[in-house]
């Protein structure tokens with residue numbers, strides 16, 4: 105495909121907790137960057153999450169899902185489903201409803217310092233390609249029912265699902281990204297203990313490696329990988345791993361790079377992509393104008409970069425790069441929210457990023 109035309113349509117789902125504070129910031133920043141590159145944006149606001157329970161009687165209203173069917177990209181704020189009224193708590197989380205419906209199998213989570221001075225590991229620059237559709241995650245590894253259950257009140261079991269098809273699919277994504285980056289993939293597993301499940305994951309990834317002879321491949325056990333990230337993160341480029349390991353390692357990598365508040369991510373398939381910060385709804389700080397909007401802003405930049413690749417449109421790639429540069433310039437100039445050791449509010453930070461665009 106080449107070119108997206110004169111305007112872009114992107115869905116906006118605000119989310120819970122700090123979502124309504126950080127998602128509008130990402131929307132303003134992306135609007136300005138796109139306008140600068142000659143593109144209009146049609147933001148399609150859709151009800152979802154806690155507010156949709158009040159307005160539509162469901163955290164994931166059908167009208168929102170029907171609207172998403174027509175879109176290929178959207179921004180999803182974080183959800184705090186643990187705080188929903190009890191009758192909604194046993195249901196799939198709103199994010200899981202979307203990931204399942206559109207089979208967003210790849211969760212791509214980069215870790216790179218916005219400002220070296222504020223990072224524990226200033227030279228970290230990696231991309232975690234996390235398998236997003238199976239593993240031990242009970243909200244996504246079953247077609248019907250949950251992958252966790254309790255035969256008695258004192259016994260709890262969880263089903264871990266690893267398939268060759270899903271492992272190969274995320275491995276191809278990881279190796280493709282490695283070609284665009286520094287040409288290295290590390291396969292992370294625990295095949296010495298979980299021999300069948302994560303052993304199958306490792307084997308499937310190594311089979312895919314044979315299709316990418318130009319990419320250097322290595323493997324690590326997940327526990328060793330956690331230690332290596334702390335000691336020598338700069339040695340790693342793309343890390344491919346199953347769902348739970350990827351969730352944990354990406355939070356570790358995010359903190360090494362600065363703060364969870366700067367941790368971007370997208371969830372994608374070959375045809376749809378969703379920007380979703382790697383952090384949660386942070387209910388402890390919601391409503392105080394102190395949340396760091398950087399993760400949501402750079403997740404949105406990743407979304408534009410995904411669109412740029414999907415449609416072969418340079419203007420979107422330029423807008424994404426300009427957003428990243430404005431973020432780096434803002435933090436490097438000393439503008440930092442509380443999580444980064446500064447005193448800037450969410451709105452101060454937003455104004456500074458917009459000014460530098």
Ligand code: ATP
Pocket residue numbers: 122182183364365366382383384385386387388389394395396397399443
């Ligand atoms: P989830 O399981 O939904 O990812 P979580 O339980 O891991 O959520 P978070 O909501 O991510 O938890 O919050 C973890 C900590 O990080 C909290 O102390 C929270 O305040 C902080 N935090 C998360 N996001 C941000 C942000 N954007 N800005 C500042 N602090 C944040």
